Amino acid sequence: GGLTENESRLVERRAKTLGPAYRLFYKHPVHLVRGEGVWLYDPQGRAYLDCYNNVASVGHCHPRVVAATAAQAATFASHTRYLHETVLDYAEALLATFPAELGHVMFTCTGSEANDLALRIARAATGGTGIIVTETAYHGVTQAVSGFSPSLGEGVPLGEHVRTVPAPDPLRLPGDLGTAFAAGVQAAIDDLTRHGVKPAVLIVDTVFSSDGVFADPPGFLAPAVEAIRKAGGLFIADEVQPGFGRTGSHMWGFQRHRIVPDMVSLGKPMGNGYPVAGLVLRPEVIADFGAKARYFNTFGGNAVAAATAMAVLDVIRDEGLQQNAATVGAAFRAGLADLATRHAALGPTRGAGLFVGQEIVANGDPMAAEAAEAARIVNDLREEGVLISATGPRANVLKIRPPLPFSLDNLAFFLDRLDKVLARTSVKSK
Numbered sequence: 538g539g540l541t542e543n544e545s546r547l548v549e550r551r552a553k554t555l556g557p558a559y560r561l562f563y564k565h566p567v568h569l570v571r572g573e574g575v576w577l578y579d580p581q582g583r584a585y586l587d588c589y590n591n592v593a594s595v596g597h598c599h600p601r602v603v604a605a606t607a608a609q610a611a612t613f614a615s616h617t618r619y620l621h622e623t624v625l626d627y628a629e630a631l632l633a634t635f636p637a638e639l640g641h642v643m644f645t646c647t648g649s650e651a652n653d654l655a656l657r658i659a660r661a662a663t664g665g666t667g668i669i670v671t672e673t674a675y676h677g678v679t680q681a682v683s684g685f686s687p688s689l690g691e692g693v694p695l696g697e698h699v700r701t702v703p704a705p706d707p708l709r710l711p712g713d714l715g716t717a718f719a720a721g722v723q724a725a726i727d728d729l730t731r732h733g734v735k736p737a738v739l740i741v742d743t744v745f746s747s748d749g750v751f752a753d754p755p756g757f758l759a760p761a762v763e764a765i766r767k768a769g770g771l772f773i774a775d776e777v778q779p780g781f782g783r784t785g786s787h788m789w790g791f792q793r794h795r796i797v798p799d800m801v802s803l804g805k806p807m808g809n810g811y812p813v814a815g816l817v818l819r820p821e822v823i824a825d826f827g828a829k830a831r832y833f834n835t836f837g838g839n840a841v842a843a844a845t846a847m848a849v850l851d852v853i854r855d856e857g858l859q860q861n862a863a864t865v866g867a868a869f870r871a872g873l874a875d876l877a878t879r880h881a882a883l884g885p886t887r888g889a890g891l892f893v894g895q896e897i898v899a900n901g902d903p904m905a906a907e908a909a910e911a912a913r914i915v916n917d918l919r920e921e922g923v924l925i926s927a928t929g930p931r932a933n934v935l936k937i938r939p940p941l942p943f944s945l946d947n948l949a950f951f952l953d954r955l956d957k958v959l960a961r962t963s964v965k966s967k
């Protein structure tokens with residue numbers, strides 16, 4: 538459908554006020570005014586099934602989270618330079634979800650800030666400057682962090698001392714995935730060393746979202762972590778995407794790999810939409826930084842952020858959302874496998890829990906990426922009232938990442954609409 542007059546006006550206002558760097562989702566942008574659970578609503582009251590927004594991870598506008606935000610905002614709403622319990626209660630509750638080695642948490646407002654802080658700490662701890670990331674990684678927006686976010690494209694140059702490694706794509710890396718991925722990391726370490734640069738960090742999103750969603754086999758990250766540590770560098774797990782129970786089997790994506798990172802960055806789902814993020818770390822890595830530097834982030838860990846984030850943790854536990862992610866996530870992959878028997882555009886399905894990556898390919902050939910068809914599916918699903926997106930270096934991987942209360946009924950709705958949209962394909966059938 539074309540844009541309504543009002544939608545065109547909003548598009549114009551955006552361009553005029555926000556400038557040229559912003560991008561909207563979908564050929565026909567969605568105008569949203571309300572959210573509840575897994576549903577989003579436009580001004581006419583049309584419902585969209587949200588299969589993409591992992592910020593509102595416990596459900597849009599969750600009443601218990603909203604109440605916690607409001608109550609704290611009405612009581613005490615200041616920062617971390619006073620004695621106050623809310624941030625400490627939350628820090629203790631959050632740290633209890635991590636392995637014992639990870640003993641501190643520092644608060645920021647965004648995932649980008651958490652990764653930026655992680656880099657500063659790592660450079661102080663190691664004396665190194667080298668940074669290793671995957672080829673299509675995204676870690677955030679600051680000057681330093683955008684320099685190790687190659688998914689931003691050629692318009693955003695890599696920073697100094699940044700090296701990229703091939704993503705752990707089982708279709709494209711030969712042999713044992715853990716060995717092959719670690720070989721790429723070792724090659725990057727060797728290249729840095731050859732140029733006189735000491736490695737500081739290997740940082741990865743533990744489900745490799747922007748690289749195309751690579752979750753399996755569990756454990757494949759361990760050899761790469763060993764390689765960076767042997768080279769004197771630290772391993773940072775970016776849990777902005779997979780964290781807070783989304784992968785189903787675990788609270789944190791790195792736990793699927795049976796490793797304990799040196800630092801873990803958190804964001805997006807942490808406050809269910811309230812801006813709260815953070816960095817969890819081993820106390821020994823911050824000893825040098827802490828001795829020299831002072832850290833104060835005005836809004837990071839403010840009392841309202843802490844109360845909101847505490848409510849999110851409570852809801853994940855009390856509503857069994859991690860378990861739901863495991864159960865519905867497994868049904869999700871089974872449902873896609875079933876559709877794949879009838880639709881040649883569906884290549885391999887990947888992911889963990891409610892983080893699903895679905896390759897769109899030509900003629901059932903897993904190596905024949907179909908970006909245009911993936912874009913068509915994303916846009917046609919939007920017309921059918923279902924919101925997803927596409928990702929990966931070839932832009933052909935459907936990225937499906939619904940709020941965690943997503944039910945089997947919601948899944949049936951999604952599969953029905955996807956079936957319908959796939960039936961309109963012009964891509965050759967098997």
Ligand code: PMP
Nearest residue numbers: 647648649675676677742777804
């Ligand atoms: N890391 C990852 C893996 C992300 O996906 C994002 C956000 N898309 C960030 C970091 C940056 O988070 P923020 O936008 O809160 O700065």
